[in-house]
Each structure stands twice: as C-alpha cells, then as structure tokens.
Amino acid sequence: MAAITPKLKHEVKDLALAPLGMQRIEWAAREMPVLKQIRDRFEQEKPFAGIRIAACSHVTTETANLAITLKAGGADALLIASNPLSTQDDVAACLVKDHNIPVFAIKGEDNETYNRHVQIALDHHPNIIIDDGSDVVATLVQERKKQLFEIIGTTEETTTGIVRLRAMLSDGVLPFPAMNVNDADTKHFFDNRYGTGQSTLDGIIRATNVLLAGKTIVIVGYGWCGRGIAMRAQGLGANIIVTEIDPIKAIEAVMDSFRVMTMAEAAPLADMFITVTGNKHVIRSEHFDVMKDGAIVCNSGHFDIEIDLRSLKEKATKVKNVRPFTEEYHLPSGKSVVVLGEGRLINLAAAEGHPSAVMDMSFANQALGCEYLVKNKGKLEPGMYSIPREIDEEIARLKLQGMGINIDSLTEEQIEYINSWNVGT
Structure with a gap:
C-alpha cells in the first residue's frame, strides 16, 4: 500500500x-x-x-x-x-x-x-x-x-x-x-487500577496541594478505575464514600470497607468528588446546591461529560482561576465549588498520566x-x-x-492431574 x-x-x-x-x-x-x-x-x-x-x-x-x-x-x-x-x-x-x-x-x-x-x-x-x-x-x-x-x-x-x-x-x-x-x-487489572489510582491523586495534589488525609472523598463509580483510586486515597488517610448503580460493584465496595450511598446522600458530606464512570452528568445541578463550601470536584473518566459544568456555570455568580487547572465557581448561596482541569482527565490535565x-x-x-x-x-x-x-x-x-521475577511451571504429573477426570480424592 x-x-x-x-x-x-x-x-x-x-x-x-x-x-x-x-x-x-x-x-x-x-x-x-x-x-x-x-x-x-x-x-x-x-x-x-x-x-x-x-x-x-x-x-x-x-x-x-x-x-x-x-x-x-x-x-x-x-x-x-x-x-x-x-x-x-x-x-x-x-x-x-x-x-x-x-x-x-x-x-x-x-x-x-x-x-x-x-x-x-x-x-x-x-x-x-x-x-x-x-x-x-x-x-x-x-x-x-x-x-x-x-x-x-x-x-x-x-x-x-x-x-x-x-x-x-x-x-x-x-x-x-x-x-x-x-x-x-x-x-485493566494494572492500568485502570494502579495507573489511574496513582495518577489521579497525583493530578489532584499537583493542582491543589491539599492534604488528603482526613478528607472525605466520594468516588463516583467502582469499576477498576474507581477501585484503584479508592485504594490509593484510603492509603493516604482519606475517608472514602462510593456511589454506584451496579449492585454487585456496590456490595464489593462495602466489603472493601467503604461506605456506599446515593449521590444525593453523599453530596453534602464530602470534601472532594472524583468521577470515573464514563457516563454523562453523574454530578449535577442538585448536587452542587448541597455541597460543602469549597468542595473540590474533578473527573478521571475519558470525556469531560461526567460533571455537568454547564449547569454549574449557569448558576455561578463568578468564576475565578485560583491556581493552574483550578477554577472556583461562586454560587448565589455564598458557597463555592472548585473544579479541577475543566472537568477533563485530571491525571493528564494537571499531571503526566x-x-x-x-x-x-x-x-x-x-x-x-x-x-x-x-x-x-x-x-x-x-x-x-x-x-x-x-x-x-x-x-x-x-x-x-x-522485572527479574521467575515463576513456577506445572510438572508433568500436575498437568496430567488437571486434565484427568478419573482421579479423585
């Protein structure tokens, strides 16, 4: 060709x-x-x-x-x-x-x-x-x-x-x-869990320089990316809340020691929100209304659609750039919401991926x-x-x-055993 x-x-x-x-x-x-x-x-x-x-x-x-x-x-x-x-x-x-x-x-x-x-x-x-x-x-x-x-x-x-x-x-x-x-x-076992887990928090810290220990962080979505972020954030001392629509993933998050609730329940409680769902408007206008003053919102999903920024812009009285990749939206209530990386992939917007x-x-x-x-x-x-x-x-x-790591291989006896049906206990 x-x-x-x-x-x-x-x-x-x-x-x-x-x-x-x-x-x-x-x-x-x-x-x-x-x-x-x-x-x-x-x-x-x-x-x-x-x-x-x-x-x-x-x-x-x-x-x-x-x-x-x-x-x-x-x-x-x-x-x-x-x-x-x-x-x-x-x-x-x-x-x-x-x-x-x-x-x-x-x-x-x-x-x-x-x-x-x-x-x-x-x-x-x-x-x-x-x-x-x-x-x-x-x-x-x-x-x-x-x-x-x-x-x-x-x-x-x-x-x-x-x-x-x-x-x-x-x-x-x-x-x-x-x-x-x-x-x-x-x-997905490695890139999504370990890669997204580390790089997302790297981007957040570079953009804000906030201490994650003691913060309440909502992870929106508990797929492999959500698991990784929750694991790493917990390791840095954060208190994790997970929101999910999948009952299997939700019960897994519970068994992994995290609180699970709806976004409506979580919105007033958190200091930070991280979306990793791949879906549209998982954080919406009604959630912004009840967030804490200064709550930080960011996204680590592929497209900038997970956070409804249009509704946030429409209700904001002022938008102020407070740091690189960090914008503060002032609301009529007197509270503010901080958005990182314009709602785009924070691990690449503010860090190196x-x-x-x-x-x-x-x-x-x-x-x-x-x-x-x-x-x-x-x-x-x-x-x-x-x-x-x-x-x-x-x-x-x-x-x-x-990595210089060796692993075992099956013996002939083991290969024969796992391929046989007539050998019991």
Whole structure:
C-alpha cells in the first residue's frame, strides 16, 4: 500500500522543545521493558510494512514509545491527541523532529482544532486506527464511508470507547473488527487500577496541594478505575464514600470497607468528588446546591461529560482561576465549588498520566493487537474481539522477565492431574 502524506507535515507547539522531549521519552523507556522487547522483534520482522496507522491517543512520553515501536515495525504512523489537555508539547516536538512521525497535537487546543486533527488522521487513509474514545472511528463511519474498505481494524483501550463500539455493533454500523484492548487482563487489572489510582491523586495534589488525609472523598463509580483510586486515597488517610448503580460493584465496595450511598446522600458530606464512570452528568445541578463550601470536584473518566459544568456555570455568580487547572465557581448561596482541569482527565490535565511501568503493558497490548489484526486480515468478521489469552499471558511473562521475577511451571504429573477426570480424592 502506498504511503499517503497529509497536506500538513505536523502541527505542534514548538519544535525547539524536542531536546527536552527526547530526554523524557528516553526516561519513560527505562520503565517499559515489554515494549522494548516487542520493538526489538518488530525491527527484525517488520509486521507493519506497507501499513498506515492513525493513532488518536494522549500524546505523552509513553505514547511516544508506542509510536516509535510501530514505526520500528514498518508502519507509516501518524499521531493526534485524544484530549485537548493531555498533550505534552515537548514530546510532540520530539516525535516530529527526531523520529519523523507526523504529530498533530497542541496542549490546550480547542474543539475546532481537535476535530480538524481527527479529519487529518483520516486524510492519512489509515489501514489501522488506534483510538482512545472512538472519535476517529465514529467520524470515519459517519463521514468517510468511502474509506471503510481501506480499514483492516481498530484497537480501543478506554472504557468509554468500548461502550461506543458496542453501541455501533448493536446498531449494525461497525463495519470492521475492533480489538478490545481495554478488557485485557494486563490492561485493566494494572492500568485502570494502579495507573489511574496513582495518577489521579497525583493530578489532584499537583493542582491543589491539599492534604488528603482526613478528607472525605466520594468516588463516583467502582469499576477498576474507581477501585484503584479508592485504594490509593484510603492509603493516604482519606475517608472514602462510593456511589454506584451496579449492585454487585456496590456490595464489593462495602466489603472493601467503604461506605456506599446515593449521590444525593453523599453530596453534602464530602470534601472532594472524583468521577470515573464514563457516563454523562453523574454530578449535577442538585448536587452542587448541597455541597460543602469549597468542595473540590474533578473527573478521571475519558470525556469531560461526567460533571455537568454547564449547569454549574449557569448558576455561578463568578468564576475565578485560583491556581493552574483550578477554577472556583461562586454560587448565589455564598458557597463555592472548585473544579479541577475543566472537568477533563485530571491525571493528564494537571499531571503526566499513568506511570510508564503501567503503560508498558497497556501499549504492549496495543502493539500486539495491531499485529494480530494484520496477521488475520480478511479472516475476522466485523465485531468486537478480545486480546487472545496467549498474547495477554505473553505480555505478563515479558513484564515479569523485565522485572527479574521467575515463576513456577506445572510438572508433568500436575498437568496430567488437571486434565484427568478419573482421579479423585
């Protein structure tokens, strides 16, 4: 397949930032041994020779290492940002200047620029789309139907994106295979729980410098991300309240020692609220009305829809920027509500996102998921596909190897026993 170059070579803040980006990308690589081993193999085998890949992801040091790995595998890769506040401008500059990878991402870009970059990604005529929230896939299906025949498949690693893809599949409009990276064990067990758990609190502390010990914090949603945040916040001395709609997750939160109640009950009690549901307006106007004066509200879900900021803006008498990524909304009652990161992903808006060691496994899933699509081109029907178990286990094995950890293997006697039905107690 011939390369198709976009009209613009790149759109980044400043190429002069590249040296700093190089330092930071190399530092992240030290914590990403799995991706390094995959990159070494890709350089030899070139599984993506002749393949165009458009990636819509948070432009961070970890994503840079994924992009470099894909290029090492022979891909004609292009990268755009999946979130206006998550781009690290020095990283974007380095990928363009030092690795000749087209990047279209500027920290703080407006929605118009973001949507234009989505169109540029599709102008690349990708064969594979790496998506973060499924905006590129959704735009392709709605606006670029003539390009559908060019697509081998897509990979998606966010809960929000998986929900959208499943809705597309249900509506009969998903025309190609989609790899569900998000639900791989080596992704959601670690990325969602340990990555989101640590990086969310990192973003909150950087934005506010508040002491979490003694604070009452409401975690809205007790999926893997919510579990991770609750675990880490409790470890720092916070008192945790969980709100949920799923009775199984709610009882799990209770058994994990947390108080569980409705948002209406929790709203007057908390000092801080963290949303991680992937759903719309889980904190609404009626909740703002009864919050404590100075209550802090932030989001660690993919899109900025979980907090109903429109209703908050409409009722506010004044909005004051009190710190970077920290805005105080003054209400007619005399109380105020503090919103972090404009309601966007606080761990990327105010911090650096997940630690590299966690993203090592997530992006290994992305790289091997793309390779799986190429190897199985024409064999997979349109639909959702899990990362094969053997790939999941291989990533875990490589991670342990990179950490210098060995594990046991079954003996012949044990293998025979677990595969037999006629041996009892």
